[in-house]
Amino acid sequence: MTTQRKYSYHVEEKGLELSERPTRFLEAFAAILDHGNYQIALDTYARMSAKCGRCAAACQLYEATEEPQDIPCQRSELLLRVYRRYFMQSGVLKARFFGGFTLTDDYLDEMAEAFYRCTACRRCKATCPLGIDHGLITHLARWIMAEVGIVPRALVVSVREQLDGETGNTSAIPLPALKDTCEFLEEEFQDIYNIEIKYPFDVEGAEYVFFPAVSDYIMEADTLMGNAAVMHVTGGSWTIGTQNYDGINYGIFYSDHIMERVVKNIAAEVDRLKGKKVLVGECGHATRSAWFLPTFSGPEGPQVVHCMEYAHEMLEAGRIPLKPERIPERVTYHDPCNIARVGRITEQPREILKTICSNYVEMTPNRTENYCCGGGGGAVSIDEIRAFRTGPLGKRKVDQIRETGAEIVVSPCANCKKQLKELCQDNDLEEVEVMGLHDLLLRVIDFGVPEGVGEEESEE
Amino acid sequence: MDFWLQWARGPVFWTALTIMLMGLARQVLLTIWGAVRVYQRAGDRTIPTRQVVKATLKWLVPVGRLRNRWLYSLTTFLFHVGVILVPLFLAGHVELWKRGLGLSWPALPNSAATVLTVVAMIAALAVVIQRAISRDARPLSRFQDYALPLLIAAVFVSGFLVMHPAWNPFSLEPVLLVHALTADLLLFLVPLTKLSHMILLPFTQLISELAWHFPPDAGSRVAVALGKENEPI
Numbered sequence: 224m225t226t227q228r229k230y231s232y233h234v235e236e237k238g239l240e241l242s243e244r245p246t247r248f249l250e251a252f253a254a255i256l257d258h259g260n261y262q263i264a265l266d267t268y269a270r271m272s273a274k275c276g277r278c279a280a281a282c283q284l285y286e287a288t289e290e291p292q293d294i295p296c297q298r299s300e301l302l303l304r305v306y307r308r309y310f311m312q313s314g315v316l317k318a319r320f321f322g323g324f325t326l327t328d329d330y331l332d333e334m335a336e337a338f339y340r341c342t343a344c345r346r347c348k349a350t351c352p353l354g355i356d357h358g359l360i361t362h363l364a365r366w367i368m369a370e371v372g373i374v375p376r377a378l379v380v381s382v383r384e385q386l387d388g389e390t391g392n393t394s395a396i397p398l399p400a401l402k403d404t405c406e407f408l409e410e411e412f413q414d415i416y417n418i419e420i421k422y423p424f425d426v427e428g429a430e431y432v433f434f435p436a437v438s439d440y441i442m443e444a445d446t447l448m449g450n451a452a453v454m455h456v457t458g459g460s461w462t463i464g465t466q467n468y469d470g471i472n473y474g475i476f477y478s479d480h481i482m483e484r485v486v487k488n489i490a491a492e493v494d495r496l497k498g499k500k501v502l503v504g505e506c507g508h509a510t511r512s513a514w515f516l517p518t519f520s521g522p523e524g525p526q527v528v529h530c531m532e533y534a535h536e537m538l539e540a541g542r543i544p545l546k547p548e549r550i551p552e553r554v555t556y557h558d559p560c561n562i563a564r565v566g567r568i569t570e571q572p573r574e575i576l577k578t579i580c581s582n583y584v585e586m587t588p589n590r591t592e593n594y595c596c597g598g599g600g601g602a603v604s605i606d607e608i609r610a611f612r613t614g615p616l617g618k619r620k621v622d623q624i625r626e627t628g629a630e631i632v633v634s635p636c637a638n639c640k641k642q643l644k645e646l647c648q649d650n651d652l653e654e655v656e657v658m659g660l661h662d663l664l665l666r667v668i669d670f671g672v673p674e675g676v677g678e679e680e681s682e683e
Numbered sequence: 684m685d686f687w688l689q690w691a692r693g694p695v696f697w698t699a700l701t702i703m704l705m706g707l708a709r710q711v712l713l714t715i716w717g718a719v720r721v722y723q724r725a726g727d728r729t730i731p732t733r734q735v736v737k738a739t740l741k742w743l744v745p746v747g748r749l750r751n752r753w754l755y756s757l758t759t760f761l762f763h764v765g766v767i768l769v770p771l772f773l774a775g776h777v778e779l780w781k782r783g784l785g786l787s788w789p790a791l792p793n794s795a796a797t798v799l800t801v802v803a804m805i806a807a808l809a810v811v812i813q814r815a816i817s818r819d820a821r822p823l824s825r826f827q828d829y830a831l832p833l834l835i836a837a838v839f840v841s842g843f844l845v846m847h848p849a850w851n852p853f854s855l856e857p858v859l860l861v862h863a864l865t866a867d868l869l870l871f872l873v874p875l876t877k878l879s880h881m882i883l884l885p886f887t888q889l890i891s892e893l894a895w896h897f898p899p900d901a902g903s904r905v906a907v908a909l910g911k912e913n914e915p916i
Contacts, residue, residue: 260893262717263893266717267887270877271883274820275759275823291823300823354887354890355891359894370911481916
């Protein structure tokens with residue numbers, strides 16, 4: 224499918240007449256206002272934004288480009304202008320008497336570019352004295368645009384496979400391939416660590432149903448091995464569901480409707496297995512999407528536990544035996560926006576790292592004030608904007624990494640990891656290793672058997 | 684002149700004040716009603732209240748929040764201090780409030796009020812200049828973003844001249860008239876411009892939090908509303 228309009232990212236043609244797009248956009252906007260909970264925020268922001276520009280100082284993109292279009296308030300104004308003109312009484316009246324702004328196709332194109340330059344990292348929200356959440360506006364604008372076909376093809380293709388496709392996951396990994404991968408990892412455990420660890424499939428009544436980013440199964444063997452190792456040594460009751468093993472939810476990047484469907488599928492799988500909780504793997508947006516379970520599945524839905532929360536609790540309880548040696552390399556930690564921005568998960572990974580590393584250093588700033596890796600909001604999945612991502616969007620992160628002098632950057636997020644790796648490749652930081660937290664845990668867990676002794680069965 | 688003064692301090696003032704109070708009351712009520720409605724529709728009603736309250740209080744008294752763009756932040760902070768305290772606590776104004784509302788409260792000593800007024804005047808002008816030269820704020824600025832601080836400066840300057848006849852090159856009554864009329868205009872504009880942030884500020888952190896609490900099936904309903912429920916991805 225070819226694109227009719229040229230954006231920085233590829234778009235699937237929806238067969239909509241371009242002249243219809245503004246009308247369709249407003250229809251979608253009206254429906255979302257009707258059925259969603261956005262109106263109150265739009266009303267407030269549209270009325271009282273002070274246009275002070277403090278948000279600009281927090282935005283890493285604006286810091287890098289210094290272009291007015293990248294000021295968060297300026298970007299939000301693109302949508303607020305439409306809201307004021309078409310959905311506020313004062314705006315409608317004003318237009319009737321004085322004319323003025325009309326939504327055009329070109330204006331939609333401007334929005335299409337602007338709202339995919341922002342990663343919705345929400346650093347700006349913290350520095351706005353009026354608490355305006357520009358990340359929310361980006362989130363909403365992207366949904367409305369998606370309803371008129373403006374959405375990066377890279378994201379849609381993955382979602383299509385996950386919701387309508389054979390394999391039911393964003394990386395199109397068929398179940399036999401998944402099982403093969405897990406079998407291979409089990410062999411690795413045997414060969415390298417001399418221990419028998421199984422990846423349990425479809426265990427009914429398991430406490431935790433595991434949902435990593437499905438791409439971890441292809442790309443992050445060490446993280447997955449770390450996950451399994453932690454569950455093994457702590458005697459955790461867990462399983463992988465064969466009907467749904469993908470925690471990825473691109474709906475959070477462009478459509479609340481998609482987000483709802485993916486979350487409900489996760490709840491359904493936990494239900495099918497009579498599991499109790501969702502154990503999210505090392506993926507930022509998958510975690511934040513899973514935190515919407517109470518929204519979409521009600522308070523009786525499964526509880527969400529992040530694998531780092533689990534590991535931390537176990538470590539504190541002394542249930543993860545560690546080797547005496549610590550990780551010698553200089554290690555730093557990148558807080559993924561989706562778990563750290565509102566402070567939900569900031570301390571546990573640090574405490575784990577401080578326990579297992581001998582040379583841990585903090586990035587500055589960190590925790591809730593950390594900078595986005597530059598790949599947030601789905602940007603990392605859009606190959607065609609790589610230069611933009613590893614350039615202006617990621618520049619601040621590159622500087623942060625360089626300042627720490629770290630040899631290893633730990634980031635418990637599949638997307639951040641990909642972005643950070645590409646950042647290092649494109650910015651002369653090839654010697655820096657990027658990995659997950661469980662990768663490091665794997666290195667220091669004491670399985671109780673001497674390693675590499677060959678075929679001997681473990682006593683466990 | 685007498686007639687105009689009575690007019691400015693009488694009917695015009697009362698009209699402007701009424702419009703301001705009604706406008707603000709309407710916005711507060713709509714906001715509260717909107718927030719309740721959002722909360723009731725939300726699938727997830729767990730609000731991190733402590734965080735929201737903390738953030739709201741932090742920004743009401745933004746000491747320690749001035750690191751980011753410190754000079755601009757300092758100026759606007761001082762500006763707000765003057766703009767809030769002087770209209771309410773200047774002895775002359777306290778008299779007016781007593782006459783109008785029947786309530787009275789302690790007034791600032793006039794010397795303190797003078798300092799605050801001078802600070803507010805300088806800060807108001809500084810705000811305008813900083814906005815004009817700021818790389819960040821200038822692209823965002825609309826007419827009201829320059830006009831409102833200038834209007835406020837006019838209110839303060841005319842008020843200062845009324846209280847300090849030695850500084851006043853004009854006679855008292857015209858300056859008093861200017862003060863009353865500019866103040867009236869300002870009151871009138873409050874609910875119509877971003878000045879409404881004066882009443883909405885305590886709610887904004889809550890609103891930004893609530894907006895992420897979606898109704899459980901908003902997405903599906905939107906799809907149905909747009910006739911897309913059977914559309915493939």
